[in-house]
Amino acid sequence: MTISAFIRSVAFITAAAFGCCSVSLPATAQTKLDGGDIIQSLYDVENVAEVSPSLARLLKATKSSVVSPGDISTVAGELSNHRQFTLEVNFDFNSSIIKPNSCRAIGAIADAMHHPYLEGYSFLIVGHTDAKGSREYNLRLSQERAVAIRDALVTTFKVAPNRLWAMGVGEELLKSEGNPNSELNRRVQLINIGKMAR
16 A cells, blocks of 8 residues: 555545544545645646735635625636646535545545645635526535535644635536536635735
């Protein structure tokens, strides 16, 4: 067993013990996802984009409320300039409870964040929904889900809370615009926002 495989298995067992997931259900989703893929996508020593004043204001606003669609459209282009990784995290229907089959994905994120290459960097967790339901509902649900991922990383996997920001964008940044109700639109982005303190 390699060291990274051992760390992933320990992370999964730890997640089960602390309630990120239940050991009664197997973790089958994204079994090929690994921290190395995430690190490679998020780390670029030469090209970490700077956070603009408008994004910094928006990040501070997410601590107390759900962001508005207008605010999201203001920073959408900027977010695409940052190093990022997109993954699937499954939740119970109409809920921010992380499904057990996504615990490996959360563990892989944690493995990557504890890697020396990514130490010192801050990350924005962006939650997305499809277009089912009202715009306001989707914004709120995506915010709750982004916060749930942040909380799992902090409480179960001991990622420093001052490195993590959570923002829900609902259906505002669809991956499949031609099919707004597609499951492809339900996703989580992990974005490297540089060395920004919370």
